[in-house]
Amino acid sequence: MGFLRRVWRLISANGGIYSWLTLIAILALYPLLTPSGAALLTATQLFMLITVSSNWNLIGGMTGYVDFGHAVFFGIGAYLMGILVTVVPDYILFSPQLGFWQALPLAGLGAMVFALLIGVPTLRLKGPYFSIAMLGTFVAMREIIRLLKPFTGGGEGLDLPPVLNRTRDYYFMLIFMGVVVALMWWIRRSEFGHSLLAIREDEVGAEMRGIDTTRHKIIAFMIAAFFTGVAGAFWAFQNTYIDPDVVFIEQRTVEMVMSSMLGGLGTVWGPPLGAFILYMLQDLVWANFYNLHLFILGVLLIFIVLFVPEGIIGTLGDRSSTSLGRLLSRGFNRGERTMEERA
């Protein structure tokens, strides 16, 4: 009996990741039905939203440092891709077609280095400075890209070599999403992930227990930036055109925040579920009230934060997130302020 129970515990504990891999395998069969290019593109975009939301959740949900400018890494990735395949001479890249694969990890690395540069001053501090500094980073980066005209084309943007292949895009994004979410699952259960949760719950306490909080926060931030940068680079190539106003849009960050909040902040399966629901919801809102859709998103965000702060997964009773729920719904008396004073 004891053995059976242990087997059951193993299956139920790992059930999520097995279901996830099965889902990826099923989705991999979809292009065999010869769907239209538009359907493949829609699916690819949903996968991308799931990927970037999971990354946002790593820093925003698991570590508890809300990033209001995470789309900046998407933008940096997109621009590094654009610069690498257009401005940089051929001898660095193999060819426009193969250069794409070469530029993807480079764009991610660029975003990661930028995350390090931003993270060192802002994540050293406890409290809300990081959140607002990231909002600032986002707003400033759009203008900086405009100012760096020789590289970025300024407001006119950059045209990338059009290499359209929707099936390739679909498979790339599917595998990328599968790997990133599986990695989040692994991080959530690793010692590193537990340290991140400890930082979220009680940063000073985590420090007392010997966790190097600054290092952990910066590493989590860099991981999140890397994958978001790769996603941005991929998007730039798929879109074949970038300029500051299509790359640096607030909506991207809003969608990441919304997906994670809707599904369950700090959970592994929250962002994928939230992103899926948000995508369906946006479709509905888009079809009926195109102009108002961001207004509706903003109001919805306020309602979720106030009334279901744990999101769908958290509310349905995933044990792992209840402590966060308590933290969010408990009215503790300016606990954060005293932390700030110690900082």
Add this chain to the structure above:
Amino acid sequence: MELLLQALFNGILLGGYYAVMVLGFSIIWGVMGVINLAHGEFLMIGAYGAWVLFRVFGIDPFLSLAIIMPVMFGVGYVLQRVLINRVVERPHLISLLVTFGLSIALANLFNVIFTADPRTVPVSYNGSFNILGMTVPIVKTMILGLALLIMFALHVFLQRTRLGRSIRAAAQNKNAARIVGVEVGRVYAITFGIAIALTAAAGAMISPVAPIFPFMGPPFTLKAFTITALGGLGRIPGALLGGMVLGLVETLLATFVPGVGTNVGIAASFVLLVLVLILRPQGLLQGLRPMEVE
């Protein structure tokens, strides 16, 4: 030399405006511990208020403050009672997310109502005159005068009136204030109302010299944060110092670095912010702390 003097003068004009622009943000953070990410959006609402009053009734933007400020005080009061009061005592994470949602909702609502076309308020006296070889823009000088007046009035209000003392008491120690008979809930609502009225007033003031559009807010929120980081929370001298530093840096950069254009302000503000956070996270004066240590 003349160029330098002119740049310094323009920087002071801009700095005075920044100082009055940041007050609402700084008061809400200092008194309630809430960081209002919708700060720039309330400024945008004030600017649109001035534009509507100018277009429909022909009211001068500076006179329209008499209408905009009471109305926005009411808006702020109600908003605090309905929404912000629910998040005041919760972690920063919650109030950040709520005000972020509010900023997105407001900017896009105004985008639907007024479209994204930039609007201007063309006042007849918008020009400049020369003194000692320096160009003095009339409207911007009026803004500086009004900014100093508002800061002085706010200072007197906070220091000398009973309500002002209640606000400072609630900021310093909420529980102690409650014990000595301050209705903290009401004081918070009034404080939020005052802060929103000041922010909207800043928006109305700048309407003759800046384009008004629904997404003008976020750069102001960023600048407000930079100034607060430079000058400290809830302090009027700090706001003045922080505003002047940012205004001067921005103007000097725009004057002496070729080819950066008008968008340099946002980038400069961002670089300043990162520098402050690296070098002096506690700010130039007392820094990012509550008004008084609890």
